[in-house]
Amino acid sequence: MRLIIIGGGILGTAHAFEAVRRGHEVVHLEREAEARGATVRNFGLVWVSGRASEELEITLRSRQLWEEIGADVPGVGFRANGSLTLLRTPAEIAVAHEVAERPDAPARGFTVLDPDEARALNPALRGKFLAALHCSRDATVESRQAMPALRAHLEATGRYIFLPGVEARAVDGTRVRDDHGRLHDGDLVVLCTGAAHSGLVRELAGELPVRRVRLQMMQTAALGEPLTTSIADGDSLRYYPGFAGEALDGLNRTQPQDVVAEQHHMQLLCVQRLGGGLTIGDTHEYREPFPFDVGEGPYDYLVALVEELLGRRLPPVHRRWAGVYSQSTDAGQIVCRRTPAEGVHLVTGPGGRGMTLGPALAEQTADLIGL
Structure with missing residues (x-):
């Protein structure tokens, strides 16, 4: 045909x-x-x-x-680079352990790692975190x-x-x-x-x-070293439905989001491009009309967070952008x-x-x- x-x-x-x-x-x-x-x-x-x-x-x-x-x-x-969700509080670690013990955890490739195990997998992570949820099935x-x-x-x-x-x-x-x-x-x-x-x-x-959703993202110059996995932060546990459960309910009750992250419905995702730069985001805006400009607050928050997790200064941000995608509401x-x-x-x-x-x-x- x-x-x-x-x-x-x-x-x-x-x-x-x-x-x-x-x-x-x-x-x-x-x-x-x-x-x-x-x-x-x-x-x-x-x-x-x-x-x-x-x-x-x-x-x-x-x-x-x-x-x-x-x-x-x-x-x-x-x-097939996998991902590490970097956990900074006991409440976030509890969510990771809960999902890693579910029947579908092997299919997702879930393993909870201590900081040394996470750094062995991704040596660029020289910053502050208490544990990591490894997903070997994630890719880029x-x-x-x-x-x-x-x-x-x-x-x-x-x-x-x-x-x-x-x-x-x-x-x-x-x-x-x-x-x-x-x-x-x-x-x-x-x-x-x-x-x-x-x-x-x-x-x-x-x-x-359907509804439209707006996001803000950015990309840095080359990092100068490999980021061997994608990385996420504990706020991604709140965003993705696969982490729902009693432990996440406890996290939401006892651990408020950062004010900027909450205001912009944020999570951290970070992946290294083949050229060495890092794509970092993101925000979520659900109410139209969307602004035509991008705000600096989310970018400042994300840069500081990635620098804390990597334990080093980031290279300069070369690109910033907004995007809009379509989401089913059924x-x-x-x-x-x-x-x-x-x-x-x-x-x-x-x-x-x-x-x-x-x-x-x-x-x-x-x-x-x-x-």
Whole structure:
């Protein structure tokens, strides 16, 4: 079959990859010259550790797919580096021990380490912490280079055409009209338009059970030494549903968040890019309209926190940015799917899980629509 895929971010590209892998042809439309949304404004984390129990199976499947993709497409920069959640209080350590004793802990690769064990795994951690939760299943890809690498691989098959700077304006049956007046005929249309919930998406599918979430992040110059795992702080225990339980309830009752972290709904995530710099974040803003500027308070907080954990000064911050992603508000739904017309399918709203789950969500879609 011939698919017209709208949206060049991780979901659109993953759907294109899966369709071509199954022997189909793809015409891929992206309104920008290159993906510029949440796909490239993230950590590139394939994050198993904090996923809810009901999401674990699809997350592990996506982790497997990313590893397979990384072997076929080295340019995506896949590496199975794992993560360390660095714990600074007894209440945080209690949460780590609770989740490490659950039945699904081996599947997640959970182990609680003392500081010496954590530093043996990641020698750059010379700062202050009491223990660490190691997740051996977490991994990383290079978010800024993964989409071009995947497209180059697809183009080499002869069954994939990428059309940048082309915006879909109308869908009639399975024919798409773009803003240049050209028509693209296919057997199926798949819309993966990210945080763009209006325009064509609203015309086709109406109001969706999704919301937009804004974040702030930054990247430093090269650290000058390897950060061999991704790192997180104890606030990530509050954010990710996989850590819910009695110990987390106790943490929330007895250990208030830092004022800045609470105000901006923050957690620390930090991953080293292949070039040596550190991507650090992040904040969460849920109320629109979002501000168009970025505040310095969260950046100052994150720099101080990473310096405390590493026990050294950070290199200069070279980039700061904000991003917006789409999140399903349907309880228990990982993603928002709609079929507004025969042969037309919409997939959006994975929240902050887009990079983690992209390949598995595309595989799921392909099964659902009979590819």
